[in-house]
Amino acid sequence: MKNKFLLLAFLLVTFTSLFSQQTLQEKLGYSKDAKLLILHADDLGVAHSEDSASIDALQKADVSSGSIMVPCPWFSEIADYAKKHPDADLGIHLTLTSEWKYYKWGPVAAKDKVSSLLNSNGFFYTDLDSLAVRAKPDEVETELRSQIEKAIQAGVHPTHLDSHMGSIFFRKDFFKIYLKLAHEYHLPCLINVNAFKLVYGVDVSDLITDKDVLTNVVYMVFPPGNIETRAAEYEKIFESLTSGLNCILLHAAFNDDEMKAITQDHPDYGAAWRQADYDFFTSDECKKALAANNIHLVTWKEVKDKLMQ
């Protein structure tokens, strides 16, 4: 009997050890050196133009995931879509800024509970610096929690968390809250230790636990970008991807009156810049380039279901 227990213990240890040696790709059911990619549409809920282009790209094309800005004027549209499409891979694009000059939004939490996050007009700050200087961490947590709760209440089944404009990666104490919420809600969250260090000068490596899923590469076309060479740029990125979990953050919207109005004085991240993403990621060229580079599209939902339970 004792030997049986010892054998079982040995097998368990061996199995656990084998499992822990598995690459993230293998844990997700792919080959050891598979190149996995999440094609992720940011900024859902910001505008009807963004919602309709992104939904189109999610439904008809290869875009695998998206995330929702809960405080924005068109949140109800994308929440309704999420409710009607429970398998859609939609997370929360946690939002602490309101960056357009005239088209504004404020917090989900009561304003008097999160006043350190707001300018004198009751909106989120336009820029990351103001947020980093003034925001109190407990109020950041209150607001982020309110956004997640509001999304769930509206029928969204969030598959992951990430951060609009990377505002959460700008201060280490904000990032701690982000991790805490991800663990509490059993959700994967976008993490790329090197990128955070490089872009925001914040080293979060000591906060990462074995609960957290790290991305290999997170890529985004920074504005203004050359619209004419957008396809070539993404194809080059596809070619450069290596094995592991990679993520491309795209911004799909139409170059229409609504998106032009929102971005009227700020062509960076503007309507044409977003239309170019929509055009590439709904093209046959994109499909062919993904296949030619043996890239497997995956979702945050797969990560959540296979790695977070």
Next chain:
Amino acid sequence: MKNKFLLLAFLLVTFTSLFSQQTLQEKLGYSKDAKLLILHADDLGVAHSEDSASIDALQKADVSSGSIMVPCPWFSEIADYAKKHPDADLGIHLTLTSEWKYYKWGPVAAKDKVSSLLNSNGFFYTDLDSLAVRAKPDEVETELRSQIEKAIQAGVHPTHLDSHMGSIFFRKDFFKIYLKLAHEYHLPCLINVNAFKLVYGVDVSDLITDKDVLTNVVYMVFPPGNIETRAAEYEKIFESLTSGLNCILLHAAFNDDEMKAITQDHPDYGAAWRQADYDFFTSDECKKALAANNIHLVTWKEVKDKLMQ
């Protein structure tokens, strides 16, 4: 000496008596039976399309006044215009509803201070009935006061108050708050006793004081309306106006992607309906019809400056 005082007193009484016999038109500097008209653009701040069409109509055409929806996403745009154009005749379109399906807004006050005005998603109710049944008067006052204060803080010099969707005319206790705020801020507010009785079934006649300015006729093209006959409809109204202070509530916006998106499932009050107002009120036909009917355009600012001091 006593006689001099008696004479002065007599003259004062006579003057006051003569003044009180003056019609509102005369008090404003017009002839006794002048037909005065405020051409008033509603819903500023709701969308860029509405802002740009209404500003165009205010600057280039005969539209004399407008009012601003402070809780809406594009409030900052019209507030900035108001700040840069301190003589523009802009009031506060006090807002307690968020009527579009997917394009939503909530209160200016902290949500926990005005929870009876909000649905479970933290937005104003879509309809007047929900508001009338659930709203607590003290929370209505808190929210309306917050809207006025936010507008002033953002640089708006409000010339008057009125009510989006007439939500304030729907309950007599709401109307009392409206009057109280108008008196407190020394602003005229839109009142038409007969219309409120007819449309909302609320008799406010016993609340009116000599501080309040009553309109003779308040007219609005109710949807769907026939766009083809819009000009003829307004011309008929011009012809029917009688002496006194009249008001036409119009809704100028462009029939563009943004306004179509907002009104997508609700063509009543939609983009084409608003474009038809813009087209008529910026036309030569409108100018000619106003002149042909001896109509004098006036502003709420004139009413405020000449009657409220």
